[in-house]
Amino acid sequence: MVQHERSMKDNIPAITIFFSQIYREYRDKILGKVFNKIIIKPWMKYREIEIIKEILKHLQPQKCLEWGTGYGTIYFPIFVSENSKWISIEHEKDWSKKIENINQNSNVEIFHIPPNHFPWTDKYGDGAYPDLTDYVEFPSKFGNFDFILVDGRARKDCLIKAYKLVKNEGVVILHDANRNYYHEPFGLYKYHVLFKDYCKDVGGLWVGSKGINIKDVLNVDKHRKLWQIYNKIGKMLGV
Numbered sequence: 001m002v003q004h005e006r007s008m009k010d011n012i013p014a015i016t017i018f019f020s021q022i023y024r025e026y027r028d029k030i031l032g033k034v035f036n037k038i039i040i041k042p043w044m045k046y047r048e049i050e051i052i053k054e055i056l057k058h059l060q061p062q063k064c065l066e067w068g069t070g071y072g073t074i075y076f077p078i079f080v081s082e083n084s085k086w087i088s089i090e091h092e093k094d095w096s097k098k099i100e101n102i103n104q105n106s107n108v109e110i111f112h113i114p115p116n117h118f119p120w121t122d123k124y125g126d127g128a129y130p131d132l133t134d135y136v137e138f139p140s141k142f143g144n145f146d147f148i149l150v151d152g153r154a155r156k157d158c159l160i161k162a163y164k165l166v167k168n169e170g171v172v173i174l175h176d177a178n179r180n181y182y183h184e185p186f187g188l189y190k191y192h193v194l195f196k197d198y199c200k201d202v203g204g205l206w207v208g209s210k211g212i213n214i215k216d217v218l219n220v221d222k223h224r225k226l227w228q229i230y231n232k233i234g235k236m237l238g239v
Contacts, residue, residue: 014225021046021226022237040102042072044175047230048205051195051223052149053079055171055207058217061146065089065139065165068152068175069099069110076149077105087142091115091127091135091153113138115153124181127153136161144170151175159185168211178204193220195227198235 024046042049056079064080066073069090077086086108090096096112103110113135115127122128129136132154139145139161147170148162155174162172163185172189174182178199186192189208196204207214214220 014222014229017050017226018229018233021050022234040071040074042075043070044072045203047197047223047226048175048195048203049075051205051207051218052076052173054219055173055217056080056147059147059171060084061170063087063142063145064147064149065142065145065162066149066151067135067139067155067158068150069096070151071099072149072151073099073108073110074103074105077108080107080147082107085109087111087139089113089135089138089152091132111138120153124179126155126181129154129157132157139165146170148172149175156182156185160188163188163210166210170209171212171214171217172208174206174208176202176204177206178202182206193218195223197227197230 028041056076061080062084064077064084064086066086066088069088073086073088080086084107086105088108088110090110090112091114093112093114096110100110115131115135116133117131120127120131136154136157144167145165146167148166150158150162150172152158155176159172159174159182166172176182177194178196179201186206186208190210191213192206192208193214194206207218
């Protein structure tokens, strides 16, 4: 049944998925700006969210790590087993407390790890390793992980650390992978796929693994076609 459902979804034309995602993007904008409604969803485009959801559903990780607490901390854990563990690391105290107060997932644990130094010393304003040493190193105490999402500060350093923490059959995802200065650690991973679009400073996803082909947990061809459509049409529509 699971394989059948997966096949059915994979047969949906990319252009149909494209317009479905556009509808949701505009719906959220209207709800937020016109009706002042808070949308509890990750600060990502739906084309990015769907990739992460698909990987989580197929990988079914038991132990997950997230650098960068946010609405994704509330949203993504619902796609893994209730017996799994989702550990989220955040450098901003007030923000981590806010997410902790609205989180209702019993398998989520949020840790506030303050910076070692501020303001950031790197030229990109992302935070360098000396600025966030404790933040980068803190997850080591939990051992290895099946799934890691890098979506916070010092992302290049977190990617390097993630290589040491992720299991061979695990998956690492980087958000805002359109930023070229995050790309240096990609070569550490035997298997990796980069989804880039017309944005330069935000958006984009990179997926990597030490031991499994990304196509084992994600329909890469389908998502590539979808992103190609966004690069052609989505830019004109601003989505």
